Amino acid sequence: xxxxxxxxxxxxxxxxxxxxxxxxxxxxxxxxxxxxxxxxxxxxxxxxxxxxxxxxxxxxxxxxxxxxxxxxxxxxxxxxxxxxxxxxxxxxxxxxxxxxxxxxxxxxxxxxxxxxxxxxxxxxxxxxxxxxxxxxxxxxxxxxxxxxxxxxxxxxxxxxxxxxxxxxxxxxxxxxxxxxxxxxxxxxxxxxxxxxxxxxxxxxxxxxxxxxxxxxxxxxxxxxxxxxxxxxxxxxxxxxxxxxxxxxxxxxxxxxxxxxxxxxxxxxxxxxxxxxxxxxxxxxxxxxxxxxxxxxxxxxxxxxxxxxxxxxxxxxxxxxxxxxxxxxxxxxxxxxxxxxxxxxxxxxxxxxxxxxxxxxxxxxxxxxxxx
Ligand SMILES: *[C@@H]1O[C@H](CO)[C@@H](O)[C@H](O)[C@H]1NC(C)=O
Ligand SMILES: *[C@@H]1O[C@H](CO)[C@@H](O)[C@H](O)[C@H]1NC(C)=O
Ligand SMILES: *[C@@H]1O[C@H](CO)[C@@H](O)[C@H](O)[C@H]1NC(C)=O
Ligand SMILES: *[C@@H]1O[C@H](CO)[C@@H](O)[C@H](O)[C@H]1NC(C)=O
Ligand SMILES: *[C@@H]1O[C@H](CO)[C@@H](O)[C@H](O)[C@H]1NC(C)=O
Ligand SMILES: *[C@@H]1O[C@H](CO)[C@@H](O)[C@H](O)[C@H]1NC(C)=O
Numbered sequence: 333x334x335x336x337x338x339x340x341x342x343x344x345x346x347x348x349x350x351x352x353x354x355x356x357x358x359x360x361x362x363x364x365x366x367x368x369x370x371x372x373x374x375x376x377x378x379x380x381x382x383x384x385x386x387x388x389x390x391x392x393x394x395x396x397x398x399x400x401x402x403x404x405x406x407x408x409x410x411x412x413x414x415x416x417x418x419x420x421x422x423x424x425x426x427x428x429x430x431x432x433x434x435x436x437x438x439x440x441x442x443x444x445x446x447x448x449x450x451x452x453x454x455x456x457x458x459x460x461x462x463x464x465x466x467x468x469x470x471x472x473x474x475x476x477x478x479x480x481x482x483x484x485x486x487x488x489x490x491x492x493x494x495x496x497x498x499x500x501x502x503x504x505x506x507x508x509x510x511x512x513x514x515x516x517x518x519x520x521x522x523x524x525x526x527x528x529x530x531x532x533x534x535x536x537x538x539x540x541x542x543x544x545x546x547x548x549x550x551x552x553x554x555x556x557x558x559x560x561x562x563x564x565x566x567x568x569x570x571x572x573x574x575x576x577x578x579x580x581x582x583x584x585x586x587x588x589x590x591x592x593x594x595x596x597x598x599x600x601x602x603x604x605x606x607x608x609x610x611x612x613x614x615x616x617x618x619x620x621x622x623x624x625x626x627x628x629x630x631x632x633x634x635x636x637x638x639x640x641x642x643x644x645x646x647x648x649x650x651x652x653x654x655x656x657x658x659x660x661x662x663x664x665x666x667x668x669x670x671x672x673x674x675x676x677x678x679x680x681x682x683x684x685x686x687x688x689x690x691x692x693x694x695x696x697x698x699x700x701x702x703x
Contacts, residue, residue, distance in 0.1 A: 368495030369444030414674030561642030
């Protein structure tokens with residue numbers, strides 16, 4: 333059943349690409365009629381396999397069972413039982429599934445490509461040496477731009493780049509690693525400088541892509557990371573545990589500054605357009621009221637061990653061999669100690685794509701593709 337579904341999925345996509353190419357007049361490169369491609373930057377929420385191809389630690393990889401068991405039927409490197417947010421967004425935008433940039437043998441990136449890397453933060457220092465950091469992700473985008481120019485000429489490349497959407501999920505790791513360097517987290521107001529540094533570096537990245545010709549930017553703000561099972565397990569002493577409020581408070585501080593920064597850029601940069609999804613609130617609602625959204629469990633992970641199954645043991649390859657796996661991942665918000673299930677990602681994606689103004693503004697992603 334699942335295998336058949338995957339087969340049909342790919343057949344439909346191949347067919348849709350074939351039809352588009354058939355209706356293509358100019359060069360061999362042919363864009364979707366109305367809009368450009370989708371370029372993905374970020375961390376494990378978005379990584380669709382890049383970390384399979386870097387020399388890193390298993391702690392930032394998800395290319396072993398039971399990852400990937402529900403949709404793709406193989407562990408593709410996505411931190412999920414199935415698809416991740418960029419897979420759904422590509423589908424809604426009528427684009428094919430985007431390849432991970434580091435996957436060998438994808439010379440054609442006209443529909444976009446995914447640069448995201450599990451563990452990455454905004455800062456180069458976050459999991460340094462283990463991840464493709466954000467600045468490197470941008471340097472890969474530069475390579476893609478050069479490739480476009482070579483294939484279709486500068487003018488068409490410019491058009492393609494300005495029509496495309498650049499979607500980000502990044503920042504959570506910069507803050508959650510604070511816990512590793514300092515287990516006694518400071519109160520949020522003491523983190524002003526650190527948050528400013530993260531926002532400052534993110535601003536530079538956005539400006540860099542803008543200077544390369546990018547105009548349409550999509551962002552998810554940082555979710556309530558203090559409520560992920562991996563953090564709750566630290567707070568709880570094996571019984572009941574709350575969220576680590578201090579960590580979520582830093583996320584909220586980041587989110588406030590992110591929103592201010594984007595409003596500023598919109599005024600500064602001609603033609604700059606963005607969509608900012610209040611991912612924090614969206615995720616918080618689902619964690620707090622799972623049954624309202626059709627989930628049975630909002631706090632405990634489907635896969636892992638210890639309190640909230642938050643010990644990071646999912647798959648049994650990160651030091652701890654024994655782990656538990658739920659029967660039906662779709663009933664859970666979290667698949668492993670940090671990452672959403674496919675079903676949660678689908679819920680998030682629908683709101684990112686088509687949410688109203690309380691959730692995503694000034695445009696939702698659907699509108700951003702069309703403006
Ligand atoms: C991969 O990383 C390990 C540990 O950092 C290092 O010892 C090894 O030489 C690296 N291998 C390659 C091919 O870079
Ligand atoms: C860790 O946090 C405490 C306050 O909670 C602070 O006094 C200390 O300087 C921090 N240590 C490091 C290494 O940042
Ligand atoms: C970017 O981050 C580095 C640390 O990785 C910091 O030294 C620098 O000041 C930051 N840049 C901005 C503009 O905040
Ligand atoms: C552990 O959790 C229980 C239940 O929440 C609480 O009563 C107890 O005081 C906690 N113990 C420690 C050492 O935090
Ligand atoms: C798994 O859970 C979802 C959501 O509750 C439900 O729709 C689905 O039928 C369940 N699948 C199985 C095999 O029980
Ligand atoms: C926006 O969407 C959310 C979630 O779908 C809903 O709860 C809310 O009532 C909507 N707000 C408006 C103003 O339509």
